Amino acid sequence: MKYKSVFDIIGPIMIGPSSSHTAGAARIGRVARNLFGREPKWAVISLYGSFAKTYKGHGTDVAIVGGLLDFDTFDERIKESLEIARKKKIRIKFQEEQAVTDHPNTAKIQLGDENGELELVGISIGGGKIEIIELNGFVLKLSGHNPAILVVHDDRFGAIASVSNVLAKHRINIGQMDVSRKEKGKMALMTIEVDQNIEDHIISEIACLPNITQVTRIVD
Structure with a gap:
């Protein structure tokens, strides 16, 4: 069972418009930032399925970058995350991928700096909930909602x-x-x-x- 309460279905407090495409995307980005342990100098964000088709209109791009900047889903700064990243001289690149994935809302984030790199694959499963399914080539299942x-x-x-x-x-x-x-x-x-x-x-x-x-x- 994916949802524990009606609030999981409604979704989290967030900057809209979509819990799957915005809140979930922000959480994927924030988990990547958390695992990397610091602000990255660059990030390559590959989007698949529905993410790739609608990411600009649904704010998936600003949400993921907001997460990489350690903004929570309700942080108003998410709206300006691309500009904030530019001012911080963080190099961001988005790639629309054609490959078919098991889940339509899939993002692969590669990020790094002069001291290291990290690669993470996450999916947004609805209601702002996510799963991290791959980390540096390891298959895993991580919800990102618990310590x-x-x-x-x-x-x-x-x-x-x-x-x-x-x-x-x-x-x-x-x-x-x-x-x-x-x-x-x-x-x-x-x-x-x-x-x-x-x-x-x-x-x-x-x-x-x-x-x-x-x-x-x-x-x-």
Whole structure:
């Protein structure tokens, strides 16, 4: 079930006109910004399906860029996000893709600066709700609506259990957990959505575990 209440169906407080094409798009952009951890210097935004056909009229372009600027769905600055990005000298490029995707409201965001890059694929599933379905080549399922941690780790016995044990010790309840790997025995990614924000010292404890390469937190 995708919706927990009537307010999920109506959609969030937002800058219009569409919860799917505007609020959802802004949230996809904001999750990308959150995962990147800082303001990017450039972004290439590839739009598919309905997003590609209507993005200018429905404000999908300004919404995604607003998200990259860390604006929430109701932030009035979203309307001026393209101009704000230009003034900040953030290079933005939109691409209308012809490929057929599983969901009509799909966006791929590639962003970066001199210190690194990130690639993310997200879909807007309606009512302002989203799912992140790919991150740097890893397949995942992330709603973007709950606190979460992404744990890059070596695909080794006990890695998942050790992270779960740390969360249990600190009474952090796991709402959803997925594990993705590109190749057996190589690098893998844990996506863990939890019921409350995770404090810095818990993140540090997980990062120090054997076979853990990187821990990234997404706050609510």
